[in-house]
Amino acid sequence: MPSFETIIIGAGPNGLAAAHRLASKGASVLVLEAAASAGGGAGLAHLSYNLDPRVENAMGLAAHGLEWAEPNLATTALSPDGNHLRLEGPVGERLFGDISDADRAAWATLRARLLRFAAVLAPLNQMTPPRIAKGVGNPMLKLAMIGIKARMMGAKDFRELGRILLTNAHDLLDDELADPRLKGALAFDATLGGWLGPRSPNSVLPWLVRLSGQTAGKPGALGLPKGGMAALGAAMARAVVAKGVTIRCNARVARVLINGERVVGVALEGGEELSAARVVASVAPKTTLLSLVGARHLDAGLVTRARHQKTRGGAAKLHLTLRGLPDFKGADPKDRLIIAGSEHDVERAFNPVKYGRVPERPGLEIMISTAHEPRTDGKHHLSAIAQFAPHAPSDRDAARAEMLAACLAQLEAHAPGIGGLVEGAEILMPYDIEDRYGLPGGQWHAGELSVEQMLFLRPLPGIAQYQGPVPGLWLASAGCHPGGGVSGSAGWNAALAMEAAG
Ligand SMILES: Cc1cc2nc3c(=O)[nH]c(=O)nc-3n(C[C@H](O)[C@H](O)[C@H](O)COP(=O)(O)OP(=O)(O)OC[C@H]3O[C@@H](n4cnc5c(N)ncnc54)[C@H](O)[C@@H]3O)c2cc1C
Structure with missing residues (x-):
């Protein structure tokens, strides 16, 4: 087995995105995957809502077989009496069905506002969270730019953004709309993948994060790839292999090897050891820290924070x-x-x-x-x-x-x-x-995407910039900022952070 500069643990969308970016910058990369095939949670997914356009374009996924069976799915909110409501276009641009004019107008206004807010937040998905303790540097400036962009929406929208970020999805929907079918479908969307109900505090922010995704260049659109989402995972794997990356399946990592307080490689189940100067864990941060690295290599505070990280799947x-x-x-x-x-x-x-x-x-x-x-x-x-x-x-x-x-x-x-x-x-x-x-708790985002576990608090305070707590260890899964979905964003961001670190 040749030796590699970088070992990536996990061939899910984020591991593959990171592998591609690192390999295209000249690194030799080995991806180790526990399952029999690459793709990870893409095989669990059934539609695309936030495939990162940087990942889609740079990996050339179309050239590697990604085709859309439908790039802009319509949604039907089903009613048991057959009086359905149909939402066509991204985020229900057009409403069809028996619904009052007042609700049609209120939805048009609310939808436009939500999409404006989601667009302001979207650049966050593509940046390393700022290191608040230091309070300086490029990421902090980028965050300030987003604040300025939010302020430039005007005083009314800025106030409204602040208000709805602190409210819950139920109250927001109840304030604006009357139709229970519409409110039900939107409340379902707002809480999809979370461990929260529409009345839970701060349930609007994760919804805005979801809306900040896009399909085929359309913000908020939902897409179905030909062959399903597994085909999207397979296209990512093909793109990575075409870049010269080796993907080894049926290779479960048991431990990250640490010598002299530095990562030196990994040990597989079965005992085989592989050396690398850099190990990128694209599996859930909780698993990485507590199982693969182990508490004895971490400070006690971090171990406690990792144990307390919320990973309930619903x-x-x-x-x-x-x-x-x-x-x-x-x-x-x-x-x-x-x-x-x-x-x-x-x-x-x-x-x-x-x-x-x-x-x-x-x-x-x-x-x-x-x-x-x-x-x-x-x-x-x-x-x-x-x-x-x-x-x-x-x-x-x-x-x-x-x-x-x-x-x-x-x-x-x-x-x-x-x-x-x-x-x-x-x-x-x-x-x-x-x-x-391997998603702890079966959690969609490999760690709940709740306000207290977002941005510079994700996955945990102190390790939110993709750099792990041991030199040579990097974190790249959905458990990192900006969270999950078959997007590749966290993996891509992590690779950029590695490049920036030199
Ligand atoms: C029920 C459900 C439905 C979902 N539906 C959708 C959907 O429709 N659309 C969507 O966009 N998202 C959906 N998601 C979310 C999406 O699946 C995840 O957010 C996404 O897969 C995370 O990508 P990742 O690369 O970070 O991790 P993963 O996709 O989880 O990849 C991690 C990989 O690491 C491997 N691995 C784990 N441990 C080891 C180890 N020790 N050694 C080696 N390999 C290891 C795993 O086998 C896996 O292949 C859904 C999630 C759930 C729970």
Whole structure:
């Protein structure tokens, strides 16, 4: 085995993005991946909302096979009586359905405001968080520029941004809108991937972060790649290999090797040791610090902070194989279909999860990929993100069975007869996701994206600039700023930080 300057742990979107950037600057890079194939959580995902344009363009993903089956999915907020609401264009630019003129006008105003605010925050995704303790330097200046940009929106918008950042999604929606279907779908979006309900404090900021993403150059748009999100992961892997990077799968790192207080390489499960001057951990920071590095190499304060980092996942993933195409009471099966009920139902689905229990009526984000790309055998594949699901129930098997039954009941209420079409069903609970993908708690962002764990507090105060606590160790996963999604942003930012450090 040749020796490499840099070893990257984890071939998820961030590990691959970092590998590409480092290799294109001349580094020799080995990526070690525990699973049998590269792509990580891209295989868990079912649509794209924040693929970083720097990553997409510099990696030449189109040349490596990325094609969009649909770059701008419409959303249908399903109603059990068939009185659906359809949102077309990015973030529901156009509303179709039986809804009052007052709500149409209020949504147009609110949408425009949210997108303006998201655009102000978007540059944050592409920067290293400032080191507050030092308080100087380029990142601090960039942060100041964003503050100035926010102020330039005018006094009214600036005040409003401050107000909504401190409020919760429920109150914001309730202030502006009346239609429960619209408020339900938006409350579902605002809390997707989080461990918070719409009434939880500060639930607007993570929503704005989500809205700051883009697909195919359209802010807020949602895209479905041809072949699904796994195909996007595969395109990233091909781009990386084309840059001369070696990806070794079925290679689980057991330990980061440290000698004389410096990282010197890694040890794989099975005992093989590989040396490198730089190790980039693109797996969750909590796992990196507490398992791969180990408490004895860290100061006690950092160990305590790492143990306290919040990594509760609240999303389950459902996969159904169906004999035929289900009928969601006339909804277009190519749409992203949302079962959320009202904003109150979204909160009700979160409540039991706080106590480790399964909600009676989970919300669902449904994609039927085979409506876009039919299978030759006429069967269909339905995937759904189900919220909320407990990450630590007292009985895992019972909770999994209960969650599957609750999801199927929700589907049946909106697409009568779907139960009779089911040939195969699998649900991954947050703890299954942790076991399969290594995301602690099954957490979407490898660490909750809550206000107290964002920007210079992410993943933890003191190590928010991608540089790990031991010389030679770097952090690059979604657990770092700016968080998760199949974006590659954290990995790209980390590689830029490594370049800046020389
Ligand atoms: C239920 C659910 C649904 C989601 N749906 C979407 C979606 O539709 N769209 C979207 O954009 N995002 C979605 N996400 C979020 C997205 O999957 C993650 O945020 C993203 O994958 C994080 O990328 P990453 O590269 O940081 O980490 P990961 O993708 O988790 O990659 C880390 C890699 O490291 C490997 N690994 C772990 N430990 C080791 C080790 N010790 N040695 C070697 N390798 C190791 C893992 O196998 C994995 O391949 C979803 C998340 C969840 C939980």
